[in-house]
Amino acid sequence: WSQKYGVKKGDEMEVEENGNKIVISTEKNYETEKVELDVTGLGLMTQRCVHALYKKGADEIKLIFNHPELIEAVQNALGKEAVGFEITEQGTDYCVIKHVSGELQDFDPVLRRTFLLLISMADGSLEAIQKRNFSALRSISLLEEANNRLTTSCRRFINKVGYSDPRKAGPLYYILEDMENLADHYKYICNYLYKLKDKDIKISKDVIDIYIKTNEMLRNFYELFYKFDKNKLVAIGENRKEIMQKAFSLFEKSKKPMDIIITHNLLIIMQKIFCFLGPYLIINL
Numbered sequence: 001w002s003q004k005y006g007v008k009k010g011d012e013m014e015v016e017e018n019g020n021k022i023v024i025s026t027e028k029n030y031e032t033e034k035v036e037l038d039v040t041g042l043g044l045m046t047q048r049c050v051h052a053l054y055k056k057g058a059d060e061i062k063l064i065f066n067h068p069e070l071i072e073a074v075q076n077a078l079g080k081e082a083v084g085f086e087i088t089e090q091g092t093d094y095c096v097i098k099h100v101s102g103e104l105q106d107f108d109p110v111l112r113r114t115f116l117l118l119i120s121m122a123d124g125s126l127e128a129i130q131k132r133n134f135s136a137l138r139s140i141s142l143l144e145e146a147n148n149r150l151t152t153s154c155r156r157f158i159n160k161v162g163y164s165d166p167r168k169a170g171p172l173y174y175i176l177e178d179m180e181n182l183a184d185h186y187k188y189i190c191n192y193l194y195k196l197k198d199k200d201i202k203i204s205k206d207v208i209d210i211y212i213k214t215n216e217m218l219r220n221f222y223e224l225f226y227k228f229d230k231n232k233l234v235a236i237g238e239n240r241k242e243i244m245q246k247a248f249s250l251f252e253k254s255k256k257p258m259d260i261i262i263t264h265n266l267l268i269i270m271q272k273i274f275c276f277l278g279p280y281l282i283i284n285l
């Protein structure tokens with residue numbers, strides 16, 4: 001261990017009590033992790049694989065492929081989420097990607113920024129819809145890419161560096177995974193309505209009510225996450241019940257595809273927020 005992390009006589013170490021364990025740590029950098037992967041035949045899934053290796057904590061990735069066109073998929077993967085990764089070497093059937101800058105140093109502030117960005121996306125999209133400013137939804141949908149970068153960096157941190165309390169690492173990773181998915185569904189709503197901006201868009205009051213309740217549920221969880229409150233915990237359960245009743249009632253009576261599409265995405269958002277409670281309670285009880 002001391003050789004792996006370059007610990008020498010005279011170096012300062014951190015010693016932390018953690019239940020029945022004593023954790024000794026160093027500020028030394030982790031050993032560079034190198035990975036080789038053949039992405040031939042993966043097509044669009046190439047991006048997913050690059051993102052997975054990034055989140056896993058790899059510092060250098062050699063990708064082998066049989067079509068030079070795949071390099072474009074790799075470049076797209078780096079630009080959107082893999083912060084600090086660059087192509088440093090490229091041939092006709094391979095490329096090498098290295099982490100060259102921008103390693104996350106402080107996890108907790110970035111996690112809070114991710115929450116606030118998600119809330120901004122939720123509230124901003126609702127406000128644009130209420131004011132019928134559908135052109136604004138395009139820029140709001142782009143916040144999803146920022147959300148991806150933040151959640152990806154946080155997941156890389158957990159896998160590569162770890163969390164101060166190892167028992168919280170798994171639950172936090174689960175929450176981060178679905179924070180990315182929440183942003184996806186807000187993006188789907190934004191992009192769907194943006195494409196219809198030049199048409200006579202009429203969204204029912206019931207859908208707006210469900211949108212308001214869903215966003216309220218998200219904010220309640222954010223506040224609960226940073227300060228335990230039994231009332232907010234109960235409120236999230238009540239939000240879920242109310243949203244489900246309103247949504248199912250709308251599905252039964254509505255004949256407007258627009259209302260159904262928006263409500264479907266809001267239901268997914270609502271359920272994912274509710275499912276945050278499982279890992280959250282593990283962390284806090």
